[in-house]
Amino acid sequence: MAEIVRTHERRTSVNGNDELGEVKWAKHYSSNHQILLVGEGDFSFSLSLATSFGFASNIVASSLDSYDVVMKKYKRAKTNLEMLCNFGAQILHGVDSTIMKLHTDLRMRKFDRIVYNFPHAGFLGKESDDLVIMKHRNLVRGFLRNASGMLRPNGEIHVTHKAARPFDSWNIEELATQSGLTLIQCVEFKIEDYPGYNNKRGAGRNPDRAFPLGECNTFKFIVTSKTMNLMRQKPQEIPLQRANEEIVMNPLQSGDCFWIFKEYFNHARSTFGEPDYFFRMMFRTC
Ligand SMILES: C[S@@+](CC[C@H](N)C(=O)[O-])C[C@H]1O[C@@H](n2cnc3c(N)ncnc32)[C@H](O)[C@@H]1O
Incomplete structure (x- = not known):
């Protein structure tokens, strides 16, 4: 069951209007947050948040793949995208997370949460191969560097990642430090917190297939403050x-x-x- 907490608060909608709305939470994400999702597969994670909130005017959901490629890869994508649009989400395709801060539709935007679930550069060989690990690390580093400049005050970057070998050797925390970010929390990821979400391989012969999750964590990062930098x-x-x-x-x-x-x-x-x-x-x- 999704963890949905309801409170009544004044919220500022995307168009800047103040309205007395019901704030809803889906695990770490609130209907009050401006949320950017990158590297989406069949967009079921974005849809899960939208369904919990009851709207998605605060959500920008994006994929690296073009609309046509997404349609070909994932059988549920068409329905998911239609539902997201009806909820008011902004959908972007062709968003490369390693250069996204320059994207026409993103360069003027700031977010409270920027989320990348299971970043993966594709099936390029054995996952334990040094070169393959380097490609994955370059992807995550590029994402973190871009995202760090796209946060609102108190904003957070979330990366969900497998904990098992060889994935732990990506050393995501080190990549974050190199990008001027500080880890504030690392919490266990449970897929049941996001009803309707289907994790996707996203590449290879069966991109629509789920991959075994095993133990996974959500890493939460904030921009390292100047004071913290001095102390370091x-x-x-x-x-x-x-x-x-x-x-x-x-x-x-x-x-x-x-x-x-x-x-x-x-x-x-x-x-x-x-x-x-x-x-x-x-x-x-x-
Ligand atoms: C393992 S899949 C995870 C898909 C989805 N996040 C999920 O949880 O089901 C990895 C995703 O990263 C995307 N990806 C790879 N390189 C990327 C990049 N440079 N920018 C954005 N997304 C990228 C792929 O297209 C794929 O959708």
């Missing part, structure tokens, strides 16, 4: 400017500035010990 830097990597060090260290030369901030320095010293590089750097940015 190793102290010795921070370039120091002599003049600014003097402000902290030398009351005689720094004049008013030192006396104005003296109490703060004392507090910081007692908290952090002697002023270290990080402390000096914080002061420099004041």
Whole structure:
């Protein structure tokens, strides 16, 4: 059963009108969220969310494949797409997630949730092959880099992925860090949370077939804040400017500035010990 929580809240619809609506939740997704789905197969995941919300004017559902290819690959696609359209979703085909921030219909848009379920670059050989893993990783990295620039404040990027070997060696968290993202949660994915969703192979001889899920997780990422970035830097990597060090260290030369901030320095010293590089750097940015 889908986890649907109903509350009454004011919501801003896509066209900007404020309406007193019933906010519905389908697991991690709310009818209040602007949601972008990429790499859809037969669009059954998007339809599952739309059905839970009762509308889909907040959903942009996309596939890499053209409309014609989607029709050929998936027998339920026509019905799913018709239903999504009736719910008010925007459907886009030919969206490459690795360059999507430049897409005509996406480049001006920002989203609360950007979702890619089971990214996969196609059946290119043995899944344990280094070259194959590299192709999959390039896809995920490209997606994360693009998505990171398409989020609204407090927005999240969700990637659902198999936990078993060799899929765990894609190391999605590392790819996210390289893309300026931070993992905030990794939760077990249960397909029964999304009634009607059929996971698809999407490529090869039987693209319409489901693949065995086994243990799967949804990784949730947010854009790494500037503060977090500063904390992550190793102290010795921070370039120091002599003049600014003097402000902290030398009351005689720094004049008013030192006396104005003296109490703060004392507090910081007692908290952090002697002023270290990080402390000096914080002061420099004041
Ligand atoms: C394993 S299938 C999963 C399909 C669907 N997300 C699902 O859960 O059923 C992988 C999907 O990734 C898509 N894909 C591969 N490369 C892509 C890219 N560069 N941009 C967007 N989608 C891509 C494929 O077309 C395919 O639909």
